[in-house]
């Protein structure tokens with residue numbers, strides 16, 4: 001998780017990635033010992049991401065498909081919002 005946090009923050013700091021929406025998929029939520037979304041949010045220090053980077057953390061279970069559609073819909077929403085802001089300028 002430490003490595004994932006470092007890489008995530010490195011990627012979002014790059015200038016061409018400013019404002020690019022981030023979808024974090026918290027998979028394997030059906031397993032008893034999986035980290036909860038709030039634990040992941042904390043461990044990845046999502047709150048410290050640049051305020052210009054919209055993000056969403058989606059709990060999923062790839063086995064049943066739970067959360068996959070919602071995650072992609074959320075990503076789509078964030079992309080559309082970003083496009084609208086860009087065209088308003």
Ligand SMILES: Nc1nc2c(ncn2[C@@H]2O[C@H](COP(=O)(O)OP(=O)(O)OP(=O)(O)O)[C@@H](O)[C@H]2O)c(=O)[nH]1
Nearest residue numbers: 026027028029030031032060061062063064065066
């Ligand atoms: N229980 C459970 N198993 C999953 C889930 N998603 C994937 N797996 C299983 O985890 C194993 C590894 O999946 P891969 O798709 O190869 O993923 P990977 O990124 O190579 O490996 P991981 O780091 O384990 O995720 C496979 O046996 C999958 O069936 C899930 O949501 N729940």
